[in-house]
Amino acid sequence: MNYIIDVNGLRKEFKSHASRSGLKGAFRDLFTRNYSTKTAVNGISLQIKPGEMVGYIGENGAGKSTTIKMLTGILTPTSGTVSVNGMDPHRDREQFVRSIGVVFGQRSQLWWDIAVQESFRLLKKVYNVSDAFYETHMEDVISTLNIEPLLNQPVRKLSLGQRMRCELAAALIHNPPLLFLDEPTIGLDVLVKLKIREFLKKINEKYGTTILLTTHDLSDIEALCERVIMLDEGNIIYDGALQQLRENWGEGKQIQFVFSEEVSLQTLQQLTAGYLVVWEQGDNGASWTASIDDDEDIISGVIGKVVSSIKIIDLKMAETTTEEIIRNIYEEGAIRNG
Amino acid sequence: MSYVSIFFQYASQYLKTRLTYRADALVEIISDLLSQAVNLIFILVVFGHTSLLSGWSRDEMIFIYGFFLVPFALFGAFFNIWDFTDRYIVKGEMDRILTRPIHSLFQIILERMELESLFGAVTGIVIMIVSASQLHLTFHWYDLFVFLLLAFSGAMVYAGIFISLASIGFWSDSRTDIMPMMYNIGNYGRYPVNIYNKVIRWVLTWILPFAFVGVYPSAYFLGKEEWYTYTYLTPVIGIVFFFISLFLWNKGVTKYRGAGN
């Protein structure tokens, strides 16, 4: 199999020192220090095929950024092997980075004081992109991202959303087959987010660009990625299809009833005695939620029984959101076999 | 070579930015001139109380200072990365640098260059010409090339020391006062080293070889033959120290820990 990213037993440890508290502690720190080793990434393995869009998620400090930095050649792994685009990112750094694009949501790639256009021109030189290629390719990128009007402004005058679009364009100047995005939508408003997602989809389709994305915003992942990799305390706890994650962890359906009058738990339990239902009271005696398995017979059965004997004002079906699923996974700490 | 064309690309961007903030560039040049004036004043005041300093006359001292300004200006224009740890390690700008296909040190030199420092070289040359005429020095046609070689070597010495110091940042991002203080020590190279005791002379020659930026190369033009061995060593020391620093830098990059860790 030909993988664009092939990582085996990747590990990164950081040595850090713990400061002692208070004035006395600080004095002691002058002479001896407590060193401790923190494992940020604990021997992970992952393979990504060309053209995939993969979401890389995890809580703060789970090791996401550290992994991305090792994959992009910024950090040297403590142990393990990394092959990205067929190269060792750190050893062949200068050659390697020509084949990737990187966007850090919280760090600008562009030069603060000069116009966006000038930044692009500088990067074009840096990546040794030919004039002909630059013109056709960038024209496309610029028009898709709709940043023509921004090109003559200095970066410091752009809003966050405008800047992020320019950052994306800058990362694509050399049309890399692989794009790393670290929190690309952080702090952006919904419209800009949508625009950026649309754009990413488009370049993925058009150029077959492989995209590895870390984000806090799961809606990004839902919109873009078929595959997610979940990281917790430096270990991969889930690697697979987003859809499957939902199915295994979706925990069935919830039906919210609002009745025209107060109903007792006993009445409801008697009504649905033939099914496995957990009833929970809502805001008042007239609103109840039934949690059931995601099965069409059960769903129609329960609704039928209830509706036929009690008058209802409102009825809502709710599916567990991805966010809830992920919260559940982290709370339980490990993944259930699916 | 593409590095050359990238250099000019950056330089032209730099000039554009600088021209937008002309007043600041002007203040910077003036402050450079001021600092050069202060150093000259120091020499002049000192020679108001003595006529010879361990065998060196006032005009010779001034000539050494003038020469020193040339490599120092080259250093200031391209290798003045005293805030490297703060800017690139602590604030994590190094992340960005490392995602680009150019040698990391070269990128930082491009980003941090301060071309207005080159005015210092002009001042230095003027000072040298004035004191040389006071001293009635004579030059050969090839002395120009010797001068260029020695000045570049001196700049390499300076660059080597400061790049080595910057590399420490890869291992420890603690804030240190080493950089600013090193400027002070660097200044001792512009006084004749024979005024110092053996230990300091040795340090200034072999450990922090600032003597190769000022007094040793100047000795050649001043015709002080007893120092010629050191004059000839200048390019060697420059290359050796520069390569040591490159080695340390490349080693350091593999130890980079990233921001926020």
Next chain:
Amino acid sequence: MAKYIEMIRIRFLMMLAYRTNYYSGILIYSINIGAYYFLWSAIYGDKGSIQSLSIGQMTTYIAVAWMARAFYFNNIDREIAMEIKEGKVAIEMIRPYNYLTMKMMQGLGEGIFRILFFSLPGMVIVYFLFPVSFSAHPLTWVYFLGSILLSFMINTQINLLTGIATFFLFNNAGLIRAKRVVIDLFSGLILPISFFPGWAQTVMDYLPFKGISYIPSMIFTEGFQGVQIWNGLMNQAVWVILLFLPIGMLWTLAKRQLIVQGG
């Protein structure tokens, strides 16, 4: 007041945290003093005294000038400039303290750290390496302490002025550097004021700089006697008071600028 004292403590602790700073500092200060010692030895040659300072007094002068510099020196001008550029000053302004006082207190915390951890051990080293003589009169030490406190004030006030100037200049790194150079020369750090030609000394009488280094160092080396000490201290005190004026004015203007530009 408690919050300002807390600030001194915090800054002190911060300095303690940077231990490489501490080790290298002593070494480098000693090298600095040493280099000037040799330079001055060469200048003195076999002269017994220049401008009524003996070579012994001169050595002590250099040593104590650098020691005092460790105390009064700080980078708050650069810090202010950075905070202005990064827009942090606007946040600082809404905090319940006076920004400038806070900066001064940070400088004081740094100064106390440096004098304890750089200068004192550094002086011990210098004492064994070079012919430095310390005064036996306790009163000299008291005058000296008072004098370096005032020199801290003057230097910090000048730093505040250059820092605030960032509001009006886009990039005032040049100004900050120029200021440092001027202070090194005109404060008497590298050259006692009495070595300058007469006319230059007259000019410097009208400038605040000699209160930073020359006056405390002369007191310590007992180059100043009797009424000269009191004149020196008075000169410093007057400058401390006078410098509040331009700071206040510039700060008021700067705050107005901040409102207009929004940081």
